[in-house]
Amino acid sequence: MIIRSLLFSCGLALVYAMAVGYFAVGIPRVGPTQHQSNIIRIERVWHRATSADALLVGTSLSARLPDLVINQQIDSIAQSATGPMTGLLLADILPTPPRSVYVEVNMFHQGVDHEALAYFSRQPMAALREFVPILRQSEQPINLLISALVAQHAEPAIIFDPNKLRFGLDYLASQNQQTLSVEVLETSLVDFKKVLTSLRNKGIHIVLVEFPLHPEVRNSPRYIQSFDALSAVFPASEWEWVHPPAASKWEFTDGLHLTTASAVDFAQLLLTDIQTRRTSARRRVNN
Amino acid sequence: MLFNSFDFLCFLIVTLGLYYLPFWRFYQVHVLVAASFFFYAFECPALLGLLVACIGMNAWLSFKISKLGVQDRAGIFRFAVCGILFNVGLLATFKYGPLAVQLLPQGKSGLTVWLQHLPLPIGISFYTFENISLIIDVFRHRRRGEMSFTPTAAPTHLLHSALFVAFFPHLVSGPILKADAFFPQIGLPKLWRNIAWSDAFKAIVLGFFLKTVVADNLKEVTTLMNYPQFIGFSTLTLIVLLAGYSVQIFADFAGYSLIAIGLASLFGYKLPDNFNYPYLSSSLGEFWRRWHISLSGWLRDYLYFPLGGNRRGRLRTYFNLFLVMAIGGLWHGAAWSFVIWGLYHGLGLAFERWAEERWPDLSLRLPRWACVATVFIFVSFGWLLFRLPDFGHVIAYLRCLATNYSLGFVGQKKLLILVFVFSLPVFLLHAFKSMAAGGRIHCVASTVPAWLKYGLLVFAILVSYGLPGAFIYFQF
Numbered sequence: 152m153i154i155r156s157l158l159f160s161c162g163l164a165l166v167y168a169m170a171v172g173y174f175a176v177g178i179p180r181v182g183p184t185q186h187q188s189n190i191i192r193i194e195r196v197w198h199r200a201t202s203a204d205a206l207l208v209g210t211s212l213s214a215r216l217p218d219l220v221i222n223q224q225i226d227s228i229a230q231s232a233t234g235p236m237t238g239l240l241l242a243d244i245l246p247t248p249p250r251s252v253y254v255e256v257n258m259f260h261q262g263v264d265h266e267a268l269a270y271f272s273r274q275p276m277a278a279l280r281e282f283v284p285i286l287r288q289s290e291q292p293i294n295l296l297i298s299a300l301v302a303q304h305a306e307p308a309i310i311f312d313p314n315k316l317r318f319g320l321d322y323l324a325s326q327n328q329q330t331l332s333v334e335v336l337e338t339s340l341v342d343f344k345k346v347l348t349s350l351r352n353k354g355i356h357i358v359l360v361e362f363p364l365h366p367e368v369r370n371s372p373r374y375i376q377s378f379d380a381l382s383a384v385f386p387a388s389e390w391e392w393v394h395p396p397a398a399s400k401w402e403f404t405d406g407l408h409l410t411t412a413s414a415v416d417f418a419q420l421l422l423t424d425i426q427t428r429r430t431s432a433r434r435r436v437n438n
Numbered sequence: 439m440l441f442n443s444f445d446f447l448c449f450l451i452v453t454l455g456l457y458y459l460p461f462w463r464f465y466q467v468h469v470l471v472a473a474s475f476f477f478y479a480f481e482c483p484a485l486l487g488l489l490v491a492c493i494g495m496n497a498w499l500s501f502k503i504s505k506l507g508v509q510d511r512a513g514i515f516r517f518a519v520c521g522i523l524f525n526v527g528l529l530a531t532f533k534y535g536p537l538a539v540q541l542l543p544q545g546k547s548g549l550t551v552w553l554q555h556l557p558l559p560i561g562i563s564f565y566t567f568e569n570i571s572l573i574i575d576v577f578r579h580r581r582r583g584e585m586s587f588t589p590t591a592a593p594t595h596l597l598h599s600a601l602f603v604a605f606f607p608h609l610v611s612g613p614i615l616k617a618d619a620f621f622p623q624i625g626l627p628k629l630w631r632n633i634a635w636s637d638a639f640k641a642i643v644l645g646f647f648l649k650t651v652v653a654d655n656l657k658e659v660t661t662l663m664n665y666p667q668f669i670g671f672s673t674l675t676l677i678v679l680l681a682g683y684s685v686q687i688f689a690d691f692a693g694y695s696l697i698a699i700g701l702a703s704l705f706g707y708k709l710p711d712n713f714n715y716p717y718l719s720s721s722l723g724e725f726w727r728r729w730h731i732s733l734s735g736w737l738r739d740y741l742y743f744p745l746g747g748n749r750r751g752r753l754r755t756y757f758n759l760f761l762v763m764a765i766g767g768l769w770h771g772a773a774w775s776f777v778i779w780g781l782y783h784g785l786g787l788a789f790e791r792w793a794e795e796r797w798p799d800l801s802l803r804l805p806r807w808a809c810v811a812t813v814f815i816f817v818s819f820g821w822l823l824f825r826l827p828d829f830g831h832v833i834a835y836l837r838c839l840a841t842n843y844s845l846g847f848v849g850q851k852k853l854l855i856l857v858f859v860f861s862l863p864v865f866l867l868h869a870f871k872s873m874a875a876g877g878r879i880h881c882v883a884s885t886v887p888a889w890l891k892y893g894l895l896v897f898a899i900l901v902s903y904g905l906p907g908a909f910i911y912f913q914f
Binding site: 152155159160163190232275276288291297300 | 859906
């Protein structure tokens with residue numbers, strides 16, 4: 152019975168692999184949940200043979216930048232509901248390392264997604280997924296079904312809603328009045344700098360990106376504290392920064408996340424920055 | 439070491455190989471004890487010391503009880519009380535110390551700081567209850583003047599006690615064993631040719647399916663139950679999430695228990711069933727005879743019956759139910775929400791008993807499906823206290839359920855599909871059972887050939903596993 156069961160399951164897996172290869176090639180893979188979307192977004196970069204020119208690492212702030220705009224010049228492994236440290240640790244072990252990493256720093260102290268790290272680093276499953284694509288999250292039947300359903304409908308744009316914004320700001324105000332404990336802040340900064348320095352030592356170009364925040368959030372005690380600490384540890388003289396232009400009028404859904412229209416604007420700004428740095432780097436090389 | 443890790447697979451193969459080596463047959467118990475200690479120490483070696491000390495102390499106390507004369511009732515009683523106090527004290531210190539600190543007046547004394555920084559040893563709730571079972575079972579046998587079920591030689595007694603408590607399949611999350619049922623299995627030579635491969639395979643495959651396909655995938659959806667993510671959801675979505683969590687917690691724990699049962703049978707040991715289709719229960723009393731059977735059995739035998747059970751009048755019965763369920767709740771974790779969860783079930787059981795006395799034929803008049811649905815709803819609301827540790831968040835969830843009244847799923851269709859698809863196997867499992875009579879949870883009565891069913895399950899594990907997460911009951 153055991154042998155027969157195993158043989159039967161292997162046969163099914165083979166048929167499934169062929170069916171996926173035949174019917175589901177053109178479906179853009181998305182995850183049914185936020186966490187699985189994160190994993191599938193990383194898988195897209197992870198299993199690519201060529202190295203990314205620039206890689207965006209961050210939280211949901213970066214993950215909300217529209218793929219259509221951002222994917223032209225930069226790969227994104229930004230993940231919702233987890234800190235940028237997860238992406239940095241993954242960038243450190245990417246099979247084909249990127250040339251430059253753009254790091255969203257707004258919530259650098261947010262926790263690490265250990266499940267995602269384990270998924271990509273724990274052997275032998277990580278290696279098996281490299282050679283057997285049906286073992287990947289993106290190829291699972293339910294995820295493929297949801298991807299196919301999503302592909303039929305364009306995702307609705309996230310528009311400005313003053314009530315939602317007020318609710319979000321009130322919630323964030325209750326969270327951000329208290330500053331982070333010095334111990335947590337120092338530990339996070341030390342870990343953050345350690346990973347960034349390690350990437351830099353490998354020859355990867357690091358750019359720190361400050362995403363726009365609603366003024367009420369940006370001026371809350373917690374964000375003033377964390378940005379002051381960041382500027383002290385990563386001075387502009389030693390590290391490259393991208394700051395949002397103060398004059399721009401950003402629209403927010405909840406005080407943290409940009410509406411789709413503003414996200415497109417910020418993505419454009421980021422792409423322009425990438426272009427400028429690339430051109431100046433080329434000039435430096437030519438000179 | 440997680441059962442669903444590669445490390446564990448290597449550990450299992452090596453242990454099985456050593457265990458069944460022909461010339462080591464007389465050292466099988468030694469091999470298992472050593473392997474179990476290694477398993478426990480793998481993540482945090484420092485905590486092994488506590489486990490070993492605990493085993494040593496309980497083995498010594500139970501050995502002393504077994505060696506005392508039947509006439510020395512006071513001596514037997516004294517050692518038994520010492521044993522129980524030792525175990526309860528240990529659990530209180532390591533598990534409930536931080537909760538006790540909250541109740542103490544503010545101020546940083548050395549004791550409060552020490553209690554706050556104590557680590558929570560993995561599986562302490564499980565192995566402490568097993569140690570209490572060892573002490574009480576030996577005490578009861580001795581008091582009745584029966585032959586002891588434990589070995590007569592001290593070193594063998596220690597070794598068998600160590601295996602009883604530390605046997606790795608059940609060490610961190612049960613099933614909670616009873617000493618007089620497990621000890622007779624120890625010491626008998628186990629042979630490779632006697633392994634019940636088919637039963638072990640079925641239990642392990644179904645266990646992994648429940649854990650990796652059902653529980654791990656539902657976990658991805660039920661994270662939406664975190665505050666404040668659920669605030670904007672409609673009533674119907676919140677109900678679906680709650681039902682999804684009910685299925686998830688069952689699949690997670692029943693999956694673990696089945697894997698433990700399957701692994702133990704590879705080594706020739708039989709562990710008791712821990713779940714018996716709990717969501718088919720038509721009363722709360724029945725639910726507790728089907729859910730986490732080893733814990734409810736432990737609470738019944740070592741707490742409810744000694745307190746007098748239902749033989750000391752109506753009020754005393756209600757009090758006993760409340761007390762036992764509150765302790766059962768507190769056993770799950772050092773937080774008030776677990777106590778409230780226990781009292782919630784205690785209240786439900788007391789009400790059920792009162793209703794049975796008031797309207798004896800009520801259960802006969804009501805359709806069974808209505809009773810099953812009522813119990814499922816009652817139990818599911820109780821799980822909110824498990825899912826949301828902050829009591830304020832539970833209230834917020836209930837408020838949203840009442841105020842976000844809508845039957846719509848706008849923007850949440852994916853969520854509905856996921857909960858439906860991944861809960862379906864558990865509902866089908868229960869449905870098959872309700873249609874077929876008898877059988878254990880992993881022996882689904884059906885005419886479909888076993889190789890086809892289990893082949894499908896293996897295929898599902900391969901291509902539909904969720905992102906691996908720790909077992910929910912590890913935290914207890």
